[in-house]
Amino acid sequence: xxxETEKLNFSYTKGGRQILKDINLSLxxxxxxxxxxxxxxxxxxxxxxxxxxxxxxxxxxxLCGKDTxxxxxxxxxxxLSYVPQNHVPAFSYTVFNFVLMGRxxxxxxxxxxxxxxxxxxxxxxEEIGLTELKDKPYTEISGGERQQATIAxxxxxxxxxxxxxxxxxxxxxxxxxxTLRIIKSLKEKGYAIIITxxxxxxxxxxxxxxxxxxxxxxLTVGKSEEIIAEERLRQVYGTELSLxxxxxxxxxxxxxxxx
Amino acid sequence: xxxxxxKNFYAVGFDLLLLAILAGCIVMALCSGKYPITPxxxxxxxxxxxxxxxxxxxxxxxxxxMGLRIPRITASILCxxxxxxxxxxxxxxxxxxxxxxxxxxxxxxxxxxxxxxILMGLGGIYLSGFAFLGGILAVSITVLIPTILKSxxxxxLVLSGVIVGGAMSSILGFIKYVADPETELAAxxxxxxxxxxxxxxxxxxxxxxxxxxxxxxLFGMSWWLDILSMGESEAKSLGANIKLxxxxxxxxxxxxxxxxxxxxxxxxxxxxxxxxxxxxxVGPNNTKLIPTAGLMGGxxxxxxDTITRTISMAEMPVSILTGLIxxxxxxxxxxxxxxxxx
Numbered sequence: 001x002x003x004e005t006e007k008l009n010f011s012y013t014k015g016g017r018q019i020l021k022d023i024n025l026s027l028x029x030x031x032x033x034x035x036x037x038x039x040x041x042x043x044x045x046x047x048x049x050x051x052x053x054x055x056x057x058x059x060x061x062x063l064c065g066k067d068t069x070x071x072x073x074x075x076x077x078x079x080l081s082y083v084p085q086n087h088v089p090a091f092s093y094t095v096f097n098f099v100l101m102g103r104x105x106x107x108x109x110x111x112x113x114x115x116x117x118x119x120x121x122x123x124x125x126e127e128i129g130l131t132e133l134k135d136k137p138y139t140e141i142s143g144g145e146r147q148q149a150t151i152a153x154x155x156x157x158x159x160x161x162x163x164x165x166x167x168x169x170x171x172x173x174x175x176x177x178x179t180l181r182i183i184k185s186l187k188e189k190g191y192a193i194i195i196t197x198x199x200x201x202x203x204x205x206x207x208x209x210x211x212x213x214x215x216x217x218x219l220t221v222g223k224s225e226e227i228i229a230e231e232r233l234r235q236v237y238g239t240e241l242s243l244x245x246x247x248x249x250x251x252x253x254x255x256x257x258x259x
Numbered sequence: 260x261x262x263x264x265x266k267n268f269y270a271v272g273f274d275l276l277l278l279a280i281l282a283g284c285i286v287m288a289l290c291s292g293k294y295p296i297t298p299x300x301x302x303x304x305x306x307x308x309x310x311x312x313x314x315x316x317x318x319x320x321x322x323x324x325m326g327l328r329i330p331r332i333t334a335s336i337l338c339x340x341x342x343x344x345x346x347x348x349x350x351x352x353x354x355x356x357x358x359x360x361x362x363x364x365x366x367x368x369x370x371x372x373x374x375x376x377i378l379m380g381l382g383g384i385y386l387s388g389f390a391f392l393g394g395i396l397a398v399s400i401t402v403l404i405p406t407i408l409k410s411x412x413x414x415x416l417v418l419s420g421v422i423v424g425g426a427m428s429s430i431l432g433f434i435k436y437v438a439d440p441e442t443e444l445a446a447x448x449x450x451x452x453x454x455x456x457x458x459x460x461x462x463x464x465x466x467x468x469x470x471x472x473x474x475x476x477l478f479g480m481s482w483w484l485d486i487l488s489m490g491e492s493e494a495k496s497l498g499a500n501i502k503l504x505x506x507x508x509x510x511x512x513x514x515x516x517x518x519x520x521x522x523x524x525x526x527x528x529x530x531x532x533x534x535x536x537x538x539x540x541v542g543p544n545n546t547k548l549i550p551t552a553g554l555m556g557g558x559x560x561x562x563x564d565t566i567t568r569t570i571s572m573a574e575m576p577v578s579i580l581t582g583l584i585x586x587x588x589x590x591x592x593x594x595x596x597x598x599x600x601x
Contacts, residue, residue, distance in 0.1 A: 053492050077498025084496070089489055090354040091543035101486055105498035110479040112546060157498075 001065070002079070002160045002192040003027040003050060008059035010042075010049055010217075019045050020056070021217035027161070027209075032183070032193040034203035034224065037213035038236055043196035044085075046213060047163050050194070051082045064160065078105040081154035083164045086146055092137035095130060095149050096121060102153035120156050128152045128182065144175030151182055161192040168197060180205055200228050200241075200254040212236055228252070270547040273540065277554040281336070284558055288332050288565040294323045305329070334458040335564040335577075336557040338519040339529060341470055343556025345512035346530030347537070347548050348477055351484040352508050353416060356538075359531035360516040363420040366527070367427035368397020369520035374434045374447045387465060387521040394517030397423055402509065452576030453526035455564050466518040473511035474553075481545040484508060488543075526578050528585030529556055535592045 008023035019042035027033055035043050048054040050061055052068050061068045063079045081102065093101075103117040125131045128148050133141055138149060147167065154162050164183065168176040180202060187193050187208070197203060203210045203224050210224040212232065220227065233241045233254065240257045289301035296304075300316055304324040307314035346359050360366055372393025376386045404419035431451065438444040477484075483504050486494050494501050516530070537552035560577070563584065567575040 048492075051496055053495055073495055073500050074498040077496065082496035084493060087490075090356055091351075091488055091538070093485065093543055097485070097544055101489065101497055104483075104486055107482065109483060109500075109504065112482045 001026045001028050002063065003194070004062040004065075005050065006060045006062070008046075008049060008061065009057045010045060010054065011057060018217045020049065020213075020219075023059070023217075023219045025211060025219065025221055027192045027194065029160070029192060030187055030190045032187045032195070032206050032208035033211055033221075034206055034208070035194065035196045035211045035213055035219075036198075036200060036203060036228075036236060037196075038215065038238070039198075041213045041215055042217060043213055044165050046219075047082070047165050047194065047196060051080060051163055052076050053082075074105045077157060077159075079159055080161045080163065081157045081159040083147075083150050083154050083162060083167060085165050086143055086150070086170055088139055088146075092139040094135050095138050095141065095145075096125070096134040098138040098149055099125060099130075099134075099152045099156055102156040105157055117156075120158075121152075124152045124156050128155075144171055144178065147171060147175065147179055148182070151179075155186075159191070161194070162186060164193070164195040166196050166198070168199065168202060176202075200233060204228060204252055204254070225252075228254070270541050270551070274550055274554060277551065277558065281554060281558050281561070284561050284565075285332055285336075288561055289324060289328050291565050291569045292323070292328065294319070296320060296323065301328075330458050330460045330463060331455045331564065331568070332561060333460075334455050334463055334522050335560045337463065337467075337470060338455075338523045338526065339533075339556035339558070339560030340553040341474070341515040341519040341556075342526065342529040342560070343533035343537070343552040344474060344477065344549055345515040346556075347534040347545065347552045348484060348508055348512040349530070350534055351488040351545055352505055352512070354488045354490055355417060356535065357531075358417060358420075359528075359534075360512070361525070361527055361530065362417065362424065363401050363513075364397035364423035364427050365394045365513055365516045366520055366525040367424055367431065369394035369517050370451055370525050371427055371431055371434065372396075373450050373520070373524070374431060374438075377443050377446050377450070378434060378438060384465065387462070390521045391469075391517045394513060394520060397427060398509065398513045449576065450524040451578075453524040453578040453581075454574070454576050455523055456568075456574055458522055462522050466521050469514050469518045473514040477508065477511045477515075478549050480504065480508065481549050484545040485543075488545075523577070526560070526581055528578075528581045528589070529560060532585045532589050532592065533559060535589070535596070539592070539595070 004026045005023055008020050009018065010020040011018045023046065025033070035046065037043050045054065049056050052061065063071065063076060068076060099121050100113055100117065103113050103120065106117065107113055125134050128151065130145065130148055130152060133145060138146065141149070167179050167183065171179060183193060183195065184206060207224055209221060210227040211219050211221040212227060213219050214236065228243065230241060230243050242255045243252045244255055246253050286298050286301060290296050290298050300320055301324055303314045304316050304321050306312070307316065308321065308325050342360060349358050349360060349363060350356050369390040370393065372389035372391065373386055376389035401416065401420045401423045404422065405415040408415065435444060435447055438447055483499060486497055486499050487501065487504055487508070491501055533556045534548070534552050537548055537555050541547045541551045563580050564577055567577055567580050
């Protein structure tokens, strides 16, 4: 298993609402997991715990079988890359230099990236289709392009797993699909992938497993086609939702009711 | 890759150009002042004394160049370099282009240390030592407040700097209030406005190590400052040992600022304006930014000091001019960058 959690518990304040309750999940090579859940349920919190950005109250996160509490930040980062939600940094680094930062786990504290690192960045930019933008300031490209640059930054670390925090948020339809296609191709390359999303359709399209995090902090995990059922979606989102099979796209689609 | 190395080439070329400008400014500064010296004479003395060759210049010329002007020029360049570089470092550490060494209370703290030394009738090495302790103490409190409040956010640190800076200037006001107006007050005021009038070579020697060593460390880890400037959680998820990198960087930048306060008093604006200007010229990468900003800071402060000591009979404190030039210049920079600073 690449990512494994054991009885993860988390709350932001002592005695406050328990965000995560006894969370067990595991993910191997080439597997994808979509985490669904209502606003504020704690999907990002769960990702942050796995990425060791937050310390769980109890429980263990293991990466490649190793307890993360005994791992240095660099060891964690060389197994696991994190694609956070879009944000604009304070300084306008070029797309190339921004992506280059993903090589950090391979660079020593008093070192700089070398030719080898530059070559990996060039290749990844080519792969993701950003070569033309590489000298543009990261702050001046569109949201979709920024998302792709962040994915490229995650890839250049050559990790085993990539976490995506709402990768489709704030993107238009075209860019949402582009991002999902990239995620699918990463899965096929063997990365273990976890994404959080508000859209059940995205979980259906990605296949793999789906996990639903409810307000009590419990996680229900299973195969996407089994977990995503009308009754369960109704409970999660508190509204009528219909799952209809569409022959044109050959998959189930999640449709909200009329207003 | 071609474009990348080409860019490095431009950045190095730009730094060489700045170095040439700095050399020109040094010669100009050697010749400016009440005692007239020609550029050729000044260079004769400089090389003659540096390499112990001697030469055909008068004793008076030698004393003016080696005893008065060279220490001042060295001190002003060093302080400019230190303030600009530590400004770059602080701005990256706190991912905030609007911050400067003054903001974190370092300059004020060092100033209080110096003022206390003056009140106690101490001078010389004690003055520098007290200034140094004050600066370190101030930044420690600034860094400590967010830790006590269990908040690791950078905004909290900035606010904490405002708190410490505010408290420090009140304490300084109180020290001025109780100081003897005949003797101590003038000395303290002079220190708070910054000046190179009384700089000696031995003073420079006493702080040169605490200037150069942190500078080398900071430059060595400059790529990691880029990562730090992405924000705490991003830097951590990229594999940075934030606590270590941040503490080392803060310690280095603070040593550099405090060392410069030790020999010149507080000089405002350089740590804020020069990093901005350098960033507009070579971009935000700290690896390029730190040397470029350092050179620009050195040139700027040397020019300002040369102007203040030649413009009138009575010498003006440097901070008056850095403020007069820095403030409007900063307004122009902000206007040009208004789109990128939200």
